[in-house]
Amino acid sequence: MSGTLYGVGLGPGDPDLMTLKAHRLISSARVIAYPAPDTGESFARSIAAAIIPASAREIPIVVPMRVDRFPAQDIYDKAAAEIAGVLRAGEDVVTLCEGDPFFFGSFMYLFERLSEEFPTQVVPGVTxxxxxxxxxxxxxxxxxxxxxxxxxxxxxxxxxxxxxxxxxxxxxxxxxxxxxxxxxxxxxxxxxxxxxxxxxxxxxxxxxxxxxxxxxxxxxxxxxxxxxxxxxxxxxxxxxx
Amino acid sequence: MSGTLYGVGLGPGDPDLMTLKAHRLISSARVIAYPAPDTGESFARSIAAAIIPASAREIPIVVPMRVDRFPAQDIYDKAAAEIAGVLRAGEDVVTLCEGDPFFFGSFMYLFERLSEEFPTQVVPGVTxxxxxxxxxxxxxxxxxxxxxxxxxxxxxxxxxxxxxxxxxxxxxxxxxxxxxxxxxxxxxxxxxxxxxxxxxxxxxxxxxxxxxxxxxxxxxxxxxxxxxxxxxxxxxxxxxx
Missing domain, CATH: 3.30.950.10 (Tetrapyrrole methylase, C-terminal domain)
Incomplete structure (x- = not known):
């Protein structure tokens, strides 16, 4: 049995605007993925920081910030391969998404690579x-x-x-x-x-x-x-x- | 000191998609208002039903369901007057809103009547x-x-x-x-x-x-x-x- 890929909307930034479902999934997660810049903190991770279990394995998806250019797709090929390995081993992966996963978000790059092979659940968030x-x-x-x-x-x-x-x-x-x-x-x-x-x-x-x-x-x-x-x-x- | 009018987004229907903030405001509310049809259950109230305190005063805003017609504005005049009385007495009023209060919702009818006189806070929800x-x-x-x-x-x-x-x-x-x-x-x-x-x-x-x-x-x-x-x-x- 493979694990489930979760795309979890975190809302706009105030942790209080996270849904109950997001809160529960994150605080019990064993593997957490999130977009991160090449320098500085991940905004998505910062929203959820207080409830990420200390024992959770973290998979940052490092996306270099370049003005007005969409990220090189090989970054998502590599991240999807790493996440697929975890899912194949039967472990769920909770992907943190600023706002809502399907509203102008980068989660779609993982979704289009993984959702045909693995059970995938999108948890909507406040945009x-x-x-x-x-x-x-x-x-x-x-x-x-x-x-x-x-x-x-x-x-x-x-x-x-x-x-x-x-x-x-x-x-x-x-x-x-x-x-x-x-x-x-x-x-x-x-x-x-x-x-x-x-x-x-x-x-x-x-x-x-x-x-x-x-x-x-x-x-x-x-x-x-x-x-x-x-x-x-x-x-x-x-x-x- | 007058009370605060809260417009609280409940999300699309699953109570698990309520925000932490909505959950906290509703479960500690003393006065709760919500739209209700003239027959049958209020959808907004049903989303939050499990956490509405038994002691809370409830103000249903009864809006007759008529196909494709916007509700008569005197319904909101009357509801706003009742809510204004509560706010003037120093009590907060938590208004339950399906989805998000400002996304195609009826909360705007209360908002436009009350937000100039009373402190008003809108809590966004999952649409x-x-x-x-x-x-x-x-x-x-x-x-x-x-x-x-x-x-x-x-x-x-x-x-x-x-x-x-x-x-x-x-x-x-x-x-x-x-x-x-x-x-x-x-x-x-x-x-x-x-x-x-x-x-x-x-x-x-x-x-x-x-x-x-x-x-x-x-x-x-x-x-x-x-x-x-x-x-x-x-x-x-x-x-x-």
Whole structure:
């Protein structure tokens, strides 16, 4: 009997926003895998750090951070091979995933390599999308609005077209695109309706109206939320966390 | 000192997918509010039933279920007035919300009436969006895909236009629109790429390829997920839960 591969969503960062199921799986895990940068701490591991058993075997998947480029697939070939060895030996592997495993996450790279051979279970988590809306104190959508989620690295022309079509918009992975996105939204007359959240639910969280934001770059984990619908949801001028 | 209004996301239905924070707030609550139908059980309350203190005061917000019509706003005027009375007396009110409070939820009706006068905290929850993807065993998006979330009650012409523009699509609130949506997706050549999930994470959950689905109507809590991107994510012919 082979082990089960678990992809476990950890939520946006505050360990208190982990699900009961994630908490239980992690705190009883014997083998834990997680993405890790080549220098510094793994964000996913840091969310769960307090409940990872001291006896657990840890498999960090070291992904060099390169701006706006997707990771070399040989990293996941190697990680999948190591994890497959553990699963074949009958041991479960709990993979820690920031946010939700299937919402713009890297878990899919393991999933597409392992889920045909091994039993796989995905445990959904709170996404940064709704965590940011909670911190902005503004609903994402009303009634029958269409919500469009756009990766910030896309070209201006694509982002503009998507925003024009939508009632509610989230721009993910803002990072070094912040300055460009501010210019674009200013040009579209949407700056006043845009909210900005960085490190949602974590220490050092920042919440602001985009129009008040001086910075031109942001951390990778940052988001812009725009509401264009009929409801009068404006952000107060003094808004910040 | 007035009390705090909490909007607490409960996740998609399995109590195990509640966050630690939701669990703590509910199990220590003295006053709990939740949406309830005019006949039958409150879905939100049923998710949290096992941890609601016996001593808690309960405020059901009775919303008559009418197909495809948004609830009369006087229901929320009345509920907000009752909750305001509790908050003014210095007591916190924990409002139970299916999924996430700000993701297509009814909590916004209380929020827009009460959040200016009273301290308000929104606790995000796991949405049906990612819970359905987990059950379908298919990532929602890859890399820099745009994800569009469309309410099923919208007219065909609008839904078609949104789907044509997107790489990944979720159609929410499928309900009685199932037959119409199946015809539309067949016409667009997307039936084979569409997955269907009903009652995600709950007893009686149903997971299927849309092409294999005989039914013409579905429960309100049902979703269609479509992936049009480059990755070869197909649903196996035998797929069902």
């Amino acid at each position: 940064s999308l709704t965590a940011c809306a909670a911190q902005l104190q503004r609903p994402l959508t009303a009634r029958n609005d269409v919500l469009t989620i756009i990766p910030g690295p896309l070209p201006d022309v694509d982002i503009r077209a998507k925003i024009e079509e939508a009632q509610a918009v989230a721009i993910m992975k803002v990072g070094r695109h912040l300055g460009r996105l501010k210019s674009l939204l200013k040009d579209m007359g949407l700056l006043e309706q845009a909210g900005y959240v960085e490190r949602a639910s974590l220490p050092g969280q920042k919440v602001a109206r985009l129009v008040d934001l001086k910075a031109e770059t942001a951390p990778y984990f940052s988001m812009i939320l725009i509401y264009k619908g009929d409801e009068a949801w404006t952000l107060p001028p003094s808004f910040s966390s | 049906s969006l990612t819970a359905c993807a987990a059950q379908l065993q298919r990532p929602l998006t890859a890399r820099n895909d745009v994800l569009t979330i469309i309410p099923g009650p919208l007219p065909d012409v609008d839904i078609r236009a949104k789907i044509e523009e997107a790489q990944a699509v979720a159609i929410m609130k499928v309900g009685r629109h199932l037959g119409r949506l199946k015809s539309l997706l067949k016409d667009m050549g997307l039936l084979e790429q569409a997955g269907y999930v009903e009652r995600a994470s709950l007893p009686g959950q149903k997971v299927a390829r849309l092409v294999d689905l005989k039914a013409e109507t579905a429960p309100y809590f049902s979703m269609i997920l479509i992936y049009k991107g480059d990755e070869a994510w197909t649903l196996p012919p035998s797929f069902s839960s």
